Amino acid sequence: MDAIVLLRDDHKTVEKLFKQFEKTGDEDTDERRRIADQVVEELTVHAWIEEQIFYPAAREAAPDTTDHILESIEEHHAVVWMLSELKGMDAADERFKAKMSVLMENVRHHVEEEEKEWFPDVRKAMGRNRLTELGERLEAEKPKAPRDPLATPSAGSR
Ligand SMILES: [Fe+2]
Numbered sequence: 693m694d695a696i697v698l699l700r701d702d703h704k705t706v707e708k709l710f711k712q713f714e715k716t717g718d719e720d721t722d723e724r725r726r727i728a729d730q731v732v733e734e735l736t737v738h739a740w741i742e743e744q745i746f747y748p749a750a751r752e753a754a755p756d757t758t759d760h761i762l763e764s765i766e767e768h769h770a771v772v773w774m775l776s777e778l779k780g781m782d783a784a785d786e787r788f789k790a791k792m793s794v795l796m797e798n799v800r801h802h803v804e805e806e807e808k809e810w811f812p813d814v815r816k817a818m819g820r821n822r823l824t825e826l827g828e829r830l831e832a833e834k835p836k837a838p839r840d841p842l843a844t845p846s847a848g849s850r
């Protein structure tokens with residue numbers, strides 16, 4: 693599969709989970725926990741494959757995107773720390789929904805920048821064959837990715 697199509701599919705999966713979360717009420721703490729756990733896993737794996745494989749390949753193929761990529765890594769940094777906090781937080785805690793809301797704002801902004809501001813340049817620079825080969829590498833890496841958000845390189849925690 694084309695690497696950018698694969699990453700955009702991940703973005704869609706996460707957006708669906710966000711919408712589900714937004715439909716929950718303050719009494720639905722079990723449901724909020726279940727959705728948040730899925731969000732943590734999806735975003736941790738996604739950030740991992742981007743940082744380990746896609747971002748370095750994109751930077752090499754399209755050096756003009758370097759500033760965007762460096763900014764994206766800093767956005768990942770903030771996101772993975774929020775994910776690690778959500779993981780250990782009681783869903784009934786009054787700060788839980790607020791933390792999820794801030795996470796969603798951050799991720800939506802980040803996804804918008806990836807999809808609108810620099811993925812198109814990477815697509816142009818790489819072409820279809822390289823993107824397909826890269827997509828296969830991303831897919832193969834997914835099952836091997838750690839599920840701990842702080843294991844992501846951008847966390848800077850180890
Ligand atoms: Fe990203």
Ligand SMILES: [Fe+2]
Pocket residue numbers: 699703738742803806
């Ligand atoms: Fe992404």
